[in-house]
Amino acid sequence: MSSDAPSGSSRARPSDELRSIALDQFSSVGYAGTSLQQIADVAGYSKSSVLYHFASKEALLDAVLTPAIDELQRVMAIWLSARPSEQSRAAFVESFVGFLLRYRLEVHTFINQGAALEDVPVVARANALIARLSDAVSAADSSLETKLRFGIALGGAAYTLTAGLTYADSALQPDDELREALIRIVSELLSTVPPTR
Amino acid sequence: MSSDAPSGSSRARPSDELRSIALDQFSSVGYAGTSLQQIADVAGYSKSSVLYHFASKEALLDAVLTPAIDELQRVMAIWLSARPSEQSRAAFVESFVGFLLRYRLEVHTFINQGAALEDVPVVARANALIARLSDAVSAADSSLETKLRFGIALGGAAYTLTAGLTYADSALQPDDELREALIRIVSELLSTVPPTR
DNA sequence: GCAGAGATTGACCGATCGGTCAAATAGCCT
DNA sequence: AGGCTATTTGACCGATCGGTCAATCTCTGC
Numbered sequence: 001m002s003s004d005a006p007s008g009s010s011r012a013r014p015s016d017e018l019r020s021i022a023l024d025q026f027s028s029v030g031y032a033g034t035s036l037q038q039i040a041d042v043a044g045y046s047k048s049s050v051l052y053h054f055a056s057k058e059a060l061l062d063a064v065l066t067p068a069i070d071e072l073q074r075v076m077a078i079w080l081s082a083r084p085s086e087q088s089r090a091a092f093v094e095s096f097v098g099f100l101l102r103y104r105l106e107v108h109t110f111i112n113q114g115a116a117l118e119d120v121p122v123v124a125r126a127n128a129l130i131a132r133l134s135d136a137v138s139a140a141d142s143s144l145e146t147k148l149r150f151g152i153a154l155g156g157a158a159y160t161l162t163a164g165l166t167y168a169d170s171a172l173q174p175d176d177e178l179r180e181a182l183i184r185i186v187s188e189l190l191s192t193v194p195p196t197r
Numbered sequence: 198m199s200s201d202a203p204s205g206s207s208r209a210r211p212s213d214e215l216r217s218i219a220l221d222q223f224s225s226v227g228y229a230g231t232s233l234q235q236i237a238d239v240a241g242y243s244k245s246s247v248l249y250h251f252a253s254k255e256a257l258l259d260a261v262l263t264p265a266i267d268e269l270q271r272v273m274a275i276w277l278s279a280r281p282s283e284q285s286r287a288a289f290v291e292s293f294v295g296f297l298l299r300y301r302l303e304v305h306t307f308i309n310q311g312a313a314l315e316d317v318p319v320v321a322r323a324n325a326l327i328a329r330l331s332d333a334v335s336a337a338d339s340s341l342e343t344k345l346r347f348g349i350a351l352g353g354a355a356y357t358l359t360a361g362l363t364y365a366d367s368a369l370q371p372d373d374e375l376r377e378a379l380i381r382i383v384s385e386l387l388s389t390v391p392p393t394r
Numbered sequence: 395g396c397a398g399a400g401a402t403t404g405a406c407c408g409a410t411c412g413g414t415c416a417a418a419t420a421g422c423c424t
Numbered sequence: 425a426g427g428c429t430a431t432t433t434g435a436c437c438g439a440t441c442g443g444t445c446a447a448t449c450t451c452t453g454c
Contacts, residue, residue, distance in 0.1 A: 115226065245445095
């Protein structure tokens with residue numbers, strides 16, 4: 001009976017543990033709804049210790065979201081640099097779905113609170129990326145239905161993965177079946193849209 | 198010369214004006230992120246006046262969300278009482294889209310913060326409704342893809358209408374074109390799913 | 395004019411917020 | 425042992441939170 005089992009989860013550096021706990025809190029009860037005291041309590045630290053590892057609550061949010069935003073930026077850069085074609089779009093859908101699966105909680109956090117946190121640099125960067133995505137989508141062909149299809153496909157996928165965590169109890173584990181079904185549905189939604197990028 | 202022009206917008210009863218302002222705030226910066234002082238400032242009242250019209254911040258949230266939840270309950274009751282068929286589902290999709298269009302901000306509010314506010318009665322009621330919707334959807338036929346299709350269709354539509362407000366600037370006004378496109382896309386997403394309800 | 399209900403307000407309350415700071419503790423190198 | 429840095433912590437700060445309360449103001453009916 002080991003008192004402190006590594007238990008597979010993160011018994012890593014304190015700052016990593018704090019980041020992980022903060023991510024859980026931010027995505028479930030919101031940034032404004034999360035106090036440094038709560039994070040400290042869950043982590044078993046004092047509030048002062050949290051502020052020792054992260055200069056401020058906003059710095060903690062930045063550290064939490066930055067890896068996801070970086071990856072989103074990477075995924076989009078690849079897509080935007082490719083010639084518009086059905087293949088490049090298929091590749092984008094696949095990597096976008098992969099991004100969603102890997103960073104669900106981060107996506108949930110800045111998607112749901114992007115408006116409230118727009119003056120936080122990392123969130124502003126995320127919002128700019130999404131706005132660019134939206135623009136690129138509805139540039140040449142800007143029919144309302146096209147916009148809606150992209151919005152429902154990408155936003156709906158993002159929403160379902162995260163809000164599904166709330167309503168569907170334990171389902172939606174990140175296995176390959178989920179990934180493939182997502183790619184299939186999203187691709188189908190975009191099938192009527194010409195590859196205008 | 199009337200000093201207070203009706204100006205088209207709501208110069209109705211103070212409680213209605215406060216409800217409207219609170220809805221804007223709750224949906225844009227979140228319930229936890231909205232203070233009674235902010236609401237009072239926007240409305241041009243004092244914080245005490247807000248608490249005169251609504252017994253508490255939670256009572257204000259209740260008053261804001263209740264009409265939408267009532268309508269959702271109505272829409273779902275009609276759907277659940279009908280025999281499963283393609284027609285009843287089409288009718289449900291249409292009224293659900295109508296519900297989304299009519300109550301976007303309310304939907305945005307309790308969809309994004311349903312987890313954080315689960316102990317608020319009206320939000321708990323909304324969550325129960327959505328859970329029932331999710332259950333009814335994946336009851337007999339519970340393939341992962343079916344769940345995803347429903348989630349993406351309904352959640353995606355809900356998300357796009359509200360988050361679209363954030364990213365797409367002025368578009369997405371609630372005209373009939375928007376409604377018809379939404380009904381079309383959602384119906385298409387559900388077309389491969391048999392009407393198991 | 396005046397009484398009384400409805401509406402509005404500022405003063406105030408305890409609690410909590412994010413954040414600062416100096417003191418204490420723990421671990422390591424020599 | 426001593427010195428040194430990294431880490432942790434409690435005490436404390438001003439600001440703001442949601443909420444209470446009594447005093448005012450406004451308007452109506454008589």
